[in-house]
Amino acid sequence: MLQMVDLHAQVASLRPQLEAAVARVLERGAFVRGPFVAAFEQELASWIASAGAATGAPPVEGELFALGVGNGTDALQIALMALGVGPGDEVVTSAFTFVATAEAAALLGARVVFADIDPETFMLRPEAVAAALSARTKAVVPVHLYGQVADMDALRAVCSARGIPLVEDAAQAIGALWQGRPATTLGALGCLSFYPSKNLGAYGDGGAIVSADRALFAEARAVANHGAEAKYHHRRVGVNSRLDALQAAILSVKLPHLHVWNAARRAAANLYDACLEGSAFARRPARLAGAHHVFHQYTLRVPPDARDALREHLRAHGIPTMVYYPEPLHVMPAFAGAGFGPGDLPETEQAAREVVSLPMHPELRPSDVARIADAVRAFAGERAESRERLAALAE
Numbered sequence: 001m002l003q004m005v006d007l008h009a010q011v012a013s014l015r016p017q018l019e020a021a022v023a024r025v026l027e028r029g030a031f032v033r034g035p036f037v038a039a040f041e042q043e044l045a046s047w048i049a050s051a052g053a054a055t056g057a058p059p060v061e062g063e064l065f066a067l068g069v070g071n072g073t074d075a076l077q078i079a080l081m082a083l084g085v086g087p088g089d090e091v092v093t094s095a096f097t098f099v100a101t102a103e104a105a106a107l108l109g110a111r112v113v114f115a116d117i118d119p120e121t122f123m124l125r126p127e128a129v130a131a132a133l134s135a136r137t138k139a140v141v142p143v144h145l146y147g148q149v150a151d152m153d154a155l156r157a158v159c160s161a162r163g164i165p166l167v168e169d170a171a172q173a174i175g176a177l178w179q180g181r182p183a184t185t186l187g188a189l190g191c192l193s194f195y196p197s198k199n200l201g202a203y204g205d206g207g208a209i210v211s212a213d214r215a216l217f218a219e220a221r222a223v224a225n226h227g228a229e230a231k232y233h234h235r236r237v238g239v240n241s242r243l244d245a246l247q248a249a250i251l252s253v254k255l256p257h258l259h260v261w262n263a264a265r266r267a268a269a270n271l272y273d274a275c276l277e278g279s280a281f282a283r284r285p286a287r288l289a290g291a292h293h294v295f296h297q298y299t300l301r302v303p304p305d306a307r308d309a310l311r312e313h314l315r316a317h318g319i320p321t322m323v324y325y326p327e328p329l330h331v332m333p334a335f336a337g338a339g340f341g342p343g344d345l346p347e348t349e350q351a352a353r354e355v356v357s358l359p360m361h362p363e364l365r366p367s368d369v370a371r372i373a374d375a376v377r378a379f380a381g382e383r384a385e386s387r388e389r390l391a392a393l394a395e
């Protein structure tokens, strides 16, 4: 049976190293903060700094800092707190994302201002962001959806003239690049999630904040530590959010494999693309020029009235699918206070009706990809030729 993600495969392939890492934490007894977390933070910062190596791009110049936190949602909230977001402020973001992106701003009492997306990439349209800015805008949060980086040059051009910082929601995009520069290094602060199904997954919750801005990073670190720099002296009200030492030790084992895993995702995506080429039914994911996509998801657009039937057809053939995300945030009761409603974000609403994600993980075999693509084509009454293409690619 195929799965959307395969969490067992990586455990099986790294079992001795994972067990040794867990044993080291148990022996040392350093369960909170301590050497395992510090080591992972260092490794993460240098991995991100040289992530461009995947395309031959040079490392990020200058120092880069990484802070482990409890999860990706906390990372977003802490980043916004470090920037001083609070009541009366506005935070501009996408409504076509996981709830956490907007929740972080709303929890701080800021008004969430939703901007519409580009129909090709599903990410914030810079012109829409420009129109959404006001004198109260304190931050803009682009989401690097499905593993591709948003058009950060255009977003920076829109924001920097007004001195508005960008906080990257890179939860789905560790290792993704924009013009050779890694996600999380393209704004003021970058936020990562190590939720088990993410491209770099822990075996529990985890997240991180990355920044090249020493002062801002120090502020984020203090916020995550109850607003304290020194023990028992609290400069501001913060939160308690830490990356668990056991998770840090596990992530240190997994991080060196991330380039190989991301490359395997890209290879699977290339094969999906080849097998679905010319389909009049399924629109393949667009790839932005200048972006290096790490395919957290492989997401098609299909006619909205056929989506449920396609999913049912695939399920009957043992192929799971998911819809990320079926309901945009701006029409949910939780964000009614933001003052948006149906019809306000037409591209977002259209995308929510049309997207469907196919199984995607590094362990997906070429024959699986071909079978899935053929099943999509068969549903659409299109000739399925993936096996021939696969054979041609193998030659």
Ligand SMILES: *Cc1c(COP(=O)(O)O)cnc(C)c1O
Pocket (backbone or CB within 6 Å): 071, 072, 073, 074, 097, 098, 100, 101, 143, 169, 171, 172, 193, 194, 195, 205, 206, 207
């Ligand atoms: C997973 C995810 C988050 C939240 O991460 P958690 O670790 O689950 O808190 C935030 N934003 C996006 C886009 C995500 O995919």
